[in-house]
Amino acid sequence: MRIGVLTGGGDCPGLNAVIRAIVRKGVQDHGHDFIGFKDGWRGPLHGSAVPLGIPAVRGILPRGGTILGSSRTNPFKEPDGVRRITENLAEHGVDALIAIGGEDTLGVAARLSTEYGVRCVGVPKTIDNDLSATDYTFGFDTAVNIATEAIDRLHTTAESHMRVLVVEVMGRHAGWIALHSGLAGGANVILVPEVRFDVDEVCGWVASRFRASYAPIVVVAEGAMPQDGDLVLKNAATPLDSFGHVRLSGVGEWLAKEIESRTGKEARTTVLGHVQRGGTPSAFDRWLATRFGLHAIAAVRDGDFGVMVALRGADIVRVPLGEATARLKTVPLPLYEEAKTFFG
Amino acid sequence: MRIGVLTGGGDCPGLNAVIRAIVRKGVQDHGHDFIGFKDGWRGPLHGSAVPLGIPAVRGILPRGGTILGSSRTNPFKEPDGVRRITENLAEHGVDALIAIGGEDTLGVAARLSTEYGVRCVGVPKTIDNDLSATDYTFGFDTAVNIATEAIDRLHTTAESHMRVLVVEVMGRHAGWIALHSGLAGGANVILVPEVRFDVDEVCGWVASRFRASYAPIVVVAEGAMPQDGDLVLKNAATPLDSFGHVRLSGVGEWLAKEIESRTGKEARTTVLGHVQRGGTPSAFDRWLATRFGLHAIAAVRDGDFGVMVALRGADIVRVPLGEATARLKTVPLPLYEEAKTFFG
Amino acid sequence: MRIGVLTGGGDCPGLNAVIRAIVRKGVQDHGHDFIGFKDGWRGPLHGSAVPLGIPAVRGILPRGGTILGSSRTNPFKEPDGVRRITENLAEHGVDALIAIGGEDTLGVAARLSTEYGVRCVGVPKTIDNDLSATDYTFGFDTAVNIATEAIDRLHTTAESHMRVLVVEVMGRHAGWIALHSGLAGGANVILVPEVRFDVDEVCGWVASRFRASYAPIVVVAEGAMPQDGDLVLKNAATPLDSFGHVRLSGVGEWLAKEIESRTGKEARTTVLGHVQRGGTPSAFDRWLATRFGLHAIAAVRDGDFGVMVALRGADIVRVPLGEATARLKTVPLPLYEEAKTFFG
Amino acid sequence: MRIGVLTGGGDCPGLNAVIRAIVRKGVQDHGHDFIGFKDGWRGPLHGSAVPLGIPAVRGILPRGGTILGSSRTNPFKEPDGVRRITENLAEHGVDALIAIGGEDTLGVAARLSTEYGVRCVGVPKTIDNDLSATDYTFGFDTAVNIATEAIDRLHTTAESHMRVLVVEVMGRHAGWIALHSGLAGGANVILVPEVRFDVDEVCGWVASRFRASYAPIVVVAEGAMPQDGDLVLKNAATPLDSFGHVRLSGVGEWLAKEIESRTGKEARTTVLGHVQRGGTPSAFDRWLATRFGLHAIAAVRDGDFGVMVALRGADIVRVPLGEATARLKTVPLPLYEEAKTFFG
Known part of the structure; x- marks a missing residue:
């Protein structure tokens, strides 16, 4: 099975830890084959990809940024964007796509999955921790x-x-x-x-x-x-x-x-x-990012597409991609009030 | 209302953050009066206490250790332990007791609460993260x-x-x-x-x-x-x-x-x-410890004794003290197996 | 012997380490008595001072900032500044003054020493490391x-x-x-x-x-x-x-x-x-600040006033206060050229 | 000109920073060609070497350890050691050798230089800071x-x-x-x-x-x-x-x-x-290691062999390799006595 991986949106400590976990588990436990698309959705849009084997992910766990590069490119805003993406995925023989990103990147994955049948698994990334479907995101x-x-x-x-x-x-x-x-x-x-x-x-x-x-x-x-x-x-x-x-x-x-x-x-x-x-992610972010990567591969293994991995308490669960990005998670008023004990 | 506070067991980054939050909220929002018992249960056992006002908790948020000292003293193993404790609490005019500690310290609080009617609220502390009633404990x-x-x-x-x-x-x-x-x-x-x-x-x-x-x-x-x-x-x-x-x-x-x-x-x-x-607690531990302290005071305000505060997802909840320490939370086998992807 | 201490200019990690070393050595080894003037030269100008014993300096070694406060007040620019300072020093029974600061603060000390016979020892402080008389200053x-x-x-x-x-x-x-x-x-x-x-x-x-x-x-x-x-x-x-x-x-x-x-x-x-x-000083800055403090007391002990302590290689030396602040130490051109190897 | 580089003895944060500075300056400013010998003196002894160009040193500045590996091999204790080394250097066309290491590694360089005419420049490395010829060594x-x-x-x-x-x-x-x-x-x-x-x-x-x-x-x-x-x-x-x-x-x-x-x-x-x-070197160690590397190349450029670079105050100087390792720099008694102010 050949799996594509991409990272979109602003950079965030832990992206490399996700990529490493995906590749390590996919190759070792399932014999998958990986390609990395460069610079978020720009990669599959332009067919810009690199091979992604175990040597490529050696030593990247503690490193910030993303070895795949990132961008805010949205294929739905590009002429012929979806067609070009599906063609490029086909040309590279990609059976499934793991998209790591925030609201925008995962929103694209949700639409590609629902409307065009692209087999996607999402991994949430937002340094602001504002995705409602997951208790925490790495980088935060x-x-x-x-x-x-x-x-x-x-x-x-x-x-x-x-x-x-x-x-x-x-x-x-x-x-x-x-x-x-x-x-x-x-x-x-x-x-x-x-x-x-x-x-x-x-x-x-x-x-x-x-x-x-x-x-x-x-x-x-x-x-x-x-x-x-x-x-x-x-x-x-x-x-x-x-x-x-x-x-x-x-x-x-x-x-x-x-x-x-x-x-x-x-x-x-x-x-x-x-x-x-x-810079280097905290221990918590490395742990969370690593687990997200492992569970993204588990979703692929289960043929469970159109989902995003998420943290609930100390467990990793899966939620529909569409729901995942539907609502911004903001600070609830009672929680903010709680903090006022220390004001002044 | 006069509230006693004590810290028991091994030291753990975040203890001072709990104490500070308790005192800040208790004094400012509720007008409570606090005394700190020294060295865990040894304090109420020997009547060794210090006044605990806002000046005493200034600047302690980022400091490791505990300004109240700690010990592993168990009053149930001391001659006349329980009687001495209840007498000393009465003598100091203590209306409620907040005990911050692990299995042993909270086990004492549970028995004092259930068997002797001492009004206790527990705050979980274990650097090993092995209390089943809470997703995480500070210090970990x-x-x-x-x-x-x-x-x-x-x-x-x-x-x-x-x-x-x-x-x-x-x-x-x-x-x-x-x-x-x-x-x-x-x-x-x-x-x-x-x-x-x-x-x-x-x-x-x-x-x-x-x-x-x-x-x-x-x-x-x-x-x-x-x-x-x-x-x-x-x-x-x-x-x-x-x-x-x-x-x-x-x-x-x-x-x-x-x-x-x-x-x-x-x-x-x-x-x-x-x-x-x-040493100094991580940001997460300071945040968790602070919230535990605030919610311990909320439990006191609600007259909700015999409980321990706990983290579930991103929320603080209350659980009965007896349950809180009943079962050790160990690493489940599937989680350990998950990590084996990276072995070798 | 009663010694006054003050810190002037912008704050700098290591100021507290100097103060602690001065007091620990002065009290323990020589039986000196210390007072701390508040907020740089504003302290002796206004007679604003606090007792400075060993309890006051407990635990301050790793803490940034200065327990004495700081200011950029220059007594030579204040009406009657010098007279007020010498009177206040006399009133507090101050036999010698240790001034910790940069160009401006030490410039005042130099003039007070040379022109008015105030017995001063200087300790250099500049986060910019731009004092020519010392290899390094703490904070840098x-x-x-x-x-x-x-x-x-x-x-x-x-x-x-x-x-x-x-x-x-x-x-x-x-x-x-x-x-x-x-x-x-x-x-x-x-x-x-x-x-x-x-x-x-x-x-x-x-x-x-x-x-x-x-x-x-x-x-x-x-x-x-x-x-x-x-x-x-x-x-x-x-x-x-x-x-x-x-x-x-x-x-x-x-x-x-x-x-x-x-x-x-x-x-x-x-x-x-x-x-x-x-924030907390690096290990080097704590070490340097501590040694500066110890050697400032050694200068007082030797009756060697009008000097500043300075680092030369791994040794602490004394230089005349006047020379100490005479020339800004800037980056020499050859050193800057050396760095260009890595440009581009 | 072809230059060999090796790192010997215990590892030490900053070794990679030295290697990077040597190669960056040597290649860019002088057009030198570099080979890295593996594992200290074992490398030239066994002819085990790798090409060392600018790509090889990209990104290594903040990384601990040494990309060249290290060992405590002493060619003077190996059968035919010196002959094998000189032959291997000749075979690889090495015109000069930069040896980065402590007493033992530099002692070999000193003898090879003095007794056998091998053109060596030394860079001091000892985490213990015990080389008398230099104020500080990186790693310390x-x-x-x-x-x-x-x-x-x-x-x-x-x-x-x-x-x-x-x-x-x-x-x-x-x-x-x-x-x-x-x-x-x-x-x-x-x-x-x-x-x-x-x-x-x-x-x-x-x-x-x-x-x-x-x-x-x-x-x-x-x-x-x-x-x-x-x-x-x-x-x-x-x-x-x-x-x-x-x-x-x-x-x-x-x-x-x-x-x-x-x-x-x-x-x-x-x-x-x-x-x-x-792990990653402190800022000081990266700066010192980088400057040692630059000055080692300057010594090669000047044809100044048989020397070691050293720190004196804020300057880098050269000292004869023989002297460099002659005497252990230990803590002088007066300095130790100075610290006793804080004992007890």
Whole structure:
């Protein structure tokens, strides 16, 4: 049996661990033959593939990134995309396809599976941990560890100078990284995209922390918004345009400026950025990614296509690909409220 | 309301995070008053206690160990133990007791609760992750990260000298640390207490790894046993006795010697020991410990005594204290078989 | 003998280790009595001081920041500054003063010593490693380790998406952090304040890296400048002003935009910022800071005032305070040229 | 020009960084051609070599171990060793040889150079930092960081259970790792091979620490000896013999047992072992190793053979190979006395 593998979307620690587990188990236990498609769906679209044997996956377990490359290419938006993909799969003799990716990548797999009969198994990947069908996704734990270590370090700078430190972490639509790293790092305010924040309330927490003779750390998800956020962003956006892709004034910088002007205390911003998604995966992420890979092969063995592997408690289960990406998993309000014990 | 807190058993990263969460939430949200009993059950037994306010828990979130000290004292084995405890609790005006500990510590809490009406809430703590009522316990993730990092480092030594490296990790009765760190670290053999190992089979995996021109890493839980283990241990035990507590010849060293004599390859042992259970907790463990603390206070608020907080998926639930410690959670055979894909 | 201690300037991992060593040695070996002045020179200026005994320094060795607080207050710029300081020192019965800080802090100590006879010993502190009188200063090694770990992580993101990643590290006037972390992290371009860079040449290195099928990492010190830098900065500065302190467009972001527009390759920026100077010191920095503290006390014991302790090879020596801060230690051109082996 | 490279002795983080720098500079700047001899001097002895171009050194900078393998083979102890080496070098057309290693490896290079005219350049490698001709060697900083992190972790275990923790670190003849990690980790006793220790004095420090209500950490170099050490070792050695290579009772375990029996306090031992010499090098070690590699090529370019590169302050210098290994650099007594401020 010949199996294709691809990785799509933003990179994420653990991708290589999934690939390695798939190949090790597929080759050793089942005698499968693998090819790796390059750069997400661009690979099968353009017929760009590499052989993927055991030598290719030696030593990649602890390495971040993906040996197959990645892209955000969506074949449904390309002329003749689906036809080209099915033809290329046929030409390479591919019997089944394992797609590792997030909402977009798996959404393509779901449609190819349902509408075009392509035999797909999905492996969920989102550093933001925002897929509803799985308790956790790999990469998230690594990101939270990196953000927490940064917050640990920033505490001492904040204390030494009695400054406010605003830390902007990843999370455009879901605040999981902010919530977990904020709790783990002992942040004094945590702001998530799910709940619009009131700058004056934030300043109140900041002031209360200073009254206790400590310096506040504010963790803010990149997608968090003030209550009057749309207005603010329209204004703040002006200087950005001339620079294109670079986010010159994210919510972190904007918030630091507001805190400074409203409380009179010095405030500084750190935008953690890409360091959160690169480098060697944490032990948990290696373990989860490895198990996802093993179970993807088990699904192939069982002829169980159109499914995604998922974590439930300490078990790996399978869920229909269509359901898997149907709903964004955001931070529930009660959980966010729970964290407020530590605000201020 | 006055609440007593104690920590029992072996130390474990995250204990301080639990204590902090309990006190922060109890004082701020409910106006509770706290006292900390020193050194596990020895504290209420001897009436040894300290006040536990918010200043006492400042800055302890990232610190390993426990500010309350710990012991393995069991009041049911002390003369008049239960009476002394109930008297001391009364004398200190304690309305409820939160006990943080493993099987033994919580077993005492269960009996005090059921048989003597002491109002107890339990928080599970076992670095070995072997309590069946909870998906994970804090401390385990930290231990697995430390063991994985050590295995990462040992790979390069093994490769440079083409030696076998045997890494002995914690786990007397359950192989969770060995299994997770072995998978995450890319070990070539993983041995757990749940499955007796055949030394010749181990040597076969070792030889197969050398044939592929790589050097093998063998991860062995301290409680793992060869198939003819009892005999071996009787002999090996002889030199230990005169030294008391120090384990002169653990299974790791014994196994390295056996591998060396049967395969003719150099073998070395590293016993990770206490470094696995000390120091700053991982982000996951801080998050879990913090949530356990918050939910212990919620149980007190609800008058829900005789329970232990537990993790199910991403949720915190409550289970009866009696059930909580009834059954050891060991590595199931199918899960161990799953890992064998990477052996050899 | 009563000795005052203060820490000035930006915070730096290792300050607490110096304070601890000073107090431990001073109290135990010489029976000195210590007071800590708060927030740099603001402390003796305002008479703000705390007792500094052995209990105060317990457990601070591994902690970043400074238990004494810091500031950039310069008494020579305050009305009556010197008189107030000498009066406050006299009032507190201070026989000698140990000042831990960088160019500014030690410059004050030098003048107080030379012009006003205040008995001062200096301990050098600059995370940028730019004091000419000492081979290394503490904090630098920690910053380089943090930056290197970040670069390690960014490699995998760069490779997975075949993007340029620009990493902006500390170093306004000296490029030591950029040079060391760039070499240690395997950067493909390193830009330092000492040598103006040619954007086209940078783009050439970037292109050459892509031709070899690898993604480039560009490490740039915050003070690095393009050859036509003044012009650029004047323009880029416009949008910054309205935001005050926040650096909206540092050289990193500017350079990423230039690379993107000139090479057509995606480029992203990470500004490491304050995480480089917070948190627990590396082993080297703890060792160096500890030895600086011990030798500062030795200088006091010898009545050798007006000096600064310094590292030469593996030895601690003393240099006159005046010389110590006279000249900035910048990256010499030949050393920078040496690093170019790895460019492109 | 064709240059041979080999790595000898125990593995050490940074070896790959040296190899990479040699090849990158040699190929790019000088057009040299490289071959790598396998497994130390065994390579040229048996003519076992691999081509060593830029592709072979891609990505190895952060990796521990050595891609060339290592051994302790000494050609002067092999029949016809020197003749076989010179013949093999001639056969491979080798014009110069860069030997990376410690006392033994460089001792061979020195003799080959002086007595047989082989054109050698040496690069010093010893994780123990005990070569007198260089301020530091790569690998040492990594080992000290690992040991320090372990000591940090052990503090919390010691405190929680009020136990003595004895940490045995590397250092058979020189106590540099013990001294640096002990100082950096805040150990309460540090024992080095250079100074025989008095167990009763050690117990005195331990008791004094307990009186201050803290738990002691004792760092002991593997080569440290009690004052009546020879006797002790003869007895302790008995049970070791039957196990061959495994050190069943090192000085750490012996000392813990002695402390326990003399003070009545529980004592535990952790033997750090091979984790100290494996895995990714610290930033300092990568920087130093890289610079050693660049300067080895500079020596070749200058026709300056029979030398070893060395670190002096922040500069790389050259010293005659013969001198380089003539004298062991041990911890001087005054430096050890300096550390005693923190004992007890």
